[in-house]
Amino acid sequence: MPFARDEDAILQFPILIGDIGGTNARFAIIVDANSEPGETRVVQTADYATIDDAIQQAVLDHTSLSPRSAVLAVAGPVDGDEIPLTNCPWVVRPKAMFETLGFSDVVVLNDFEAQALAVASLGEEHLEKIGPGEPEENAGRVVLGPGTGLGVAGLIHACRKWIPVPGEGGHMDIGPRTDRDREIFPHLEPIEGRISGEQILCGRGLVNAYRAIATADGKEARFTTPAEITAAALEKSDAVAEEALDFFVTCLGRTAGDLALVFMSRGGVYLTGGIAQKIVPALKSGSFRAAFEDKAPHGALMRDMPVYVITHPLAALNGLAAYARIPSRFGVETTGRRWRS
Incomplete structure (x- = not known):
């Protein structure tokens, strides 16, 4: 059309x-x-x-x-x-x-x-880079953001215009990769029998992950809100919260990498929303980029793709x-x- x-x-x-x-x-x-x-x-x-x-x-x-x-x-x-x-x-x-x-x-x-649309409009002063890679001008881009839910959109350049591609990518399936994942995933709360990205990668998803890790290890889940879990993880005052945030960051890296391949995002992957802004130290710790780049046989391609956190408040x-x-x-x-x- x-x-x-x-x-x-x-x-x-x-x-x-x-x-x-x-x-x-x-x-x-x-x-x-x-x-x-x-x-x-x-x-x-x-x-x-x-x-x-x-x-x-x-x-x-x-x-x-x-x-x-x-x-x-x-x-x-x-x-x-x-x-x-x-x-x-x-x-x-x-x-x-x-x-x-x-x-x-x-x-x-x-x-x-x-x-x-914001990704096509914001300057570098509103971006925090996570890891290596440089953007190619007018190349495809993807934006995703964990918040109340998990939002996803693409951005492509054609016919001298920036064209946003909306979707509901936050509801894609997500599954375990490691032995530890296979201990955690059975305890995640599903929606109608399935675990989508949004069951992990949003505020309530972080709580879901935290409770699942506590249950898997037979430990008490002391916190009930994303803010409490994030704060305890960044302060390194609670081992379950630390693992929950690392699990969250790893799953976010996997999902961001999948979407980067879908959109061939040589123009960059952009993380937005309040949660991403609050966990920049965790995103820079290494787990995110490792998961993002672990896309054999395209590891080299992924290493060249830049990732940014959008820091503009609006x-x-x-x-x-x-x-x-x-x-x-x-x-x-x-x-x-x-x-x-």
Whole structure:
């Protein structure tokens, strides 16, 4: 299906941009094509019954601006006029927003599509490199991020545009590789009989891994939150937490390497989200790169691929802003994902 013509892709300002995850939602308004996003409003999704309530009460009630367009990135597949979020009870209804919020144009993208747009927009000052390799210009890239869930997207360059490739790669199967893995995996909590990447590589997945390791060794699982486990692991104050974080980092390296092969990511692999930013020391310890590069017969290829942690605190909003200002720079297919009054 062809992309929209450049003139058809133009959005009317002011534009509301929103990055809506399972736990937090971030909003800002762009006044015109030469402006940076205004004040960012960050809300917890649990505090509002609907996304419309959050936008009205947290954003529109605090500004004299009346956005004419909205570009929203949501954690879940975009299909149809009612878009449920995967890890949040909100449902996005773009047509209803015309009346409730006064928009005349609404574009809804996948949240990691927005992260991919950010990868094409961020400078080196917002990247922390993990291991060797240098990026090839205009080569394929992949972005993944453990958070409330595990988000994945690709980014390719073709026809002089950056083209984000959204998907649900966080739900791919993941399995044991080592003898130790085979002791741990039987104790991981599955979903309908299977272990997907998201059962390990997200906040609750880290807790899942921690409990599985404790059970495998007959030890007490003292911690109940990802923050507690991460802190204890980095402080080296709890052996089970240390192994859980190393297991997490190793599995993340394996998954990142698999995706790098899928997208032939000579332009780099980009880890995003709060968890990745908090565990940079663990990512640099060696287990991540070892697992990432352990892809025989393509070990040499993997060693040349760079990996970065995105350190920008609002990367997805940055990507949405870049797209909203100049849609023609990106090959974003909006058929079935754009609503006009």
